[in-house]
Amino acid sequence: MAWMRCPQCNTPLTEEEIRDGECLMCSAKIDAPAASVPSGPPAPPRAAPPPSMTAALLWAVGGVLAFCLLPVGFMVYNMWPDPPAQSVIDNPEAKGKSALAATKKPPIPKTVAKKQRTTSSAKTQEPKVLTQDSATKQAEPKPPEKKKDEPKKIEPKKVEVAKKPDPPKPAPVAQRQGFTSVPLLADSRIQIDGDLADWKGVTPILLHGLQRGQAVKKPVIVPKTQKAFLGYSSKGLLIAVEVVDTSGVLENAEKPAVGMWPFWDNDAIEVYIDTFNKRPERRGDANLHQFFAFPFGTPRDARMGGYESRILSNRAGRDAWTIVPLLAGGKNGMQRAGKKTADGWTMELLIPKSALRFGAVKPGQRFGFELQIDTGTNIFYFWANDNPRTHVSMAPNAWGEIQFAGTDAGVEVLGPGKLAAKTIVAGQPLLIRVTDLDRNLEPLRREKVDVQVTTKSGERTTVLLTESTPNSGVFLGAVRTRLKTGRRMPNVLDVVPGETLTVEFLDLHRADGQINRIVRTDVTVKAK
Structure with missing residues (x-):
């Protein structure tokens, strides 16, 4: 078949173009006789001519308008009312009910919160709305699927390892004391002889050991606590101690002729008393006492009952000390007796009422009080003080308190x-x-x-x-x-x-x- 071509653009013409008499490519008028009929095979189609300047300008103006009107279109889209929700009924029995419901006047729908729209081009999934008929029937839960039988795991046998026995728990340590009642004892009950059998029935107090400095003379293993007893009578204050000292050596230092006497480096007891029970931060008042005694006196005088370490003055921060001997048979004399035991020593001491200034040893009276045991080592035992750096002889605020109790009438x-x-x-x-x-x-x-x-x-x-x-x-x-x-x-x-x-x-x-x-x-x- 011979192809007819457009005399203007040389484009093959279709039968419709020939019948209409117009080239669709270049809009040229075609007369049937004027169309040329090529004798050979049809020539390949020629490329379309480039668009004209007018077409390009129109495309540019259209793009600008589309870009400018795009936000307005989104705003109008968001403001457009939502279409009425339609229910999807999958149950064929419910279809008949819905057809009957369509003939009736639909109920007024409840207010539903508008769904939020996003400005992104992605479509959001709308929530499914159920009608009253479809909501009456709840979907029945599916039966749980049967689990496939899994192969049993063979666990390795546990090898029991013998546990080590728990270490023994330490013995409970008695609570540190700072107050106690001192019982009233008959004058004839306590004999100052070093034998503590007279103290049966009196509750002891415990003194706790504190390490202070390096060992002085004898390294020795001593217990954590020592035991003491307190009482009073019409004669004065009674004290008894039971000291465990495994060294077996008693240190009783001789008082030097000149200079300080380090009696605390020996086996001794020290008693601190505040008859006003004020217990200030610094010692120096006359109502503050410090007594000390050795279990067997001193090497020169075994009859010595004890001593008082007295501060005469503390002007300008300098303390003037003096040691006052209190002979057993003299004025304000202390009575003292000691005894060696299998694991240490015992001692009984009577501080007479006359040796206590500005105070009365009577029922209901309260004194500031501290008891210290020296063992000739760097371990010192205290009843109330719990700070190893505190020198209780100069710090009455570290002392405890005692009250002289009465008797049950x-x-x-x-x-x-x-x-x-x-x-x-x-x-x-x-x-x-x-x-x-x-x-x-x-x-x-x-x-x-x-x-x-x-x-x-x-x-x-x-x-x-x-x-x-x-x-x-x-x-x-x-x-x-x-x-x-x-x-x-x-x-x-x-x-x-x-x-x-x-x-x-x-x-x-x-x-x-x-x-x-x-x-x-x-x-x-x-x-x-």
Whole structure:
């Protein structure tokens, strides 16, 4: 078939172009006779002519307008209202219900929060909206899939390794003390002989060891704590120590003729007392005391009871010291006795009341107090101080505190033979005995106390008791009784057979530190 070509652009013409009489390529008018019919094969199509300047300008203007109007288009798109949500019903039974629901007036949909749109070109997935009909049926949960049988893992056998035994736990260390009550003891109970059997029943205090500096004379293994006992009587303050010292060597230094006496480098005890219980930061006042004693005295004088290290003045920060000997038989003399034991030594010490300035050793009184044990090594034992760098002789604020306790008073009604009784005979004297050691304030005098006697019928009288012997702490007294007749007599207690009498005594100081406690006893009156 011969191809007809456009006489202007030489482009092969189709039958439609020939029929229409217009070249679609160059829009030239074609007459059927004017079209040339090539004799040979059709020539390849010629490349399209380059676009004209007008077309390029139009493309540029269109691109600029599209770029400028693009944000406006996004704004209009975001402001356009959303189309009504349509439900997707997969259940064929629900299709029939939906067709019937379509004929009815649709319910007013609830307000739904608008979904946020992003300015990115990516489409966001819209949430699926369910109708009321489709929401009534919840999708049934799928049954859990059966797990495939996995091959059992063969675990290697565990080899048991024998555990090492736990190390033994250390013994509990007693709590460091800073306060204690000092019991009142009878004058005849403690014998100053170095034997601590007299202290049975008295609770000990513990002193804890602190290392201070290098070993002085004898390296020795000493325990962590040492034991001591405290008490007081009408004579003064009583102290006993039980020291473990495995070296077996007792160091008792001789006092030099001139210069300082380093008594703390020897086996000794040191006692610090503040009779005002102020415990200031620095020592120098007359109410602050430091006593020390050796277990067996000094090599020159074994009878020496002890010494007081006294500060005469501390002007301009310089302390003027002096050592005052306190002979056992002299004024303010200390009594001391020591004994060697299998693993150390014991010692008993009495500091008389007269050696304590501005203070009274009596029930309820409180003193600042510290006790120190020296062993001739670099280990020193303290009761209250817990700082190895503190020199307690110059720092009373590191001392503890003691309180002189009373004794538990006893009240009894005595019958025949001065034995405790629970009944009395009307018309016979009512004999009363009170035992209270802390009411023995003056050892050389017979002191007095009083008790209150009341009856069930309302009678009441005060009975005065007198100490049986000086310094005994036992008080006796009596009151006459008679059958109640209606007429009262002075110093006579009217009683009724069968009623109960109550005798009350005010105990000022108890052994546990309590004060002003009433102690009472009851007896029954009989006719004969």
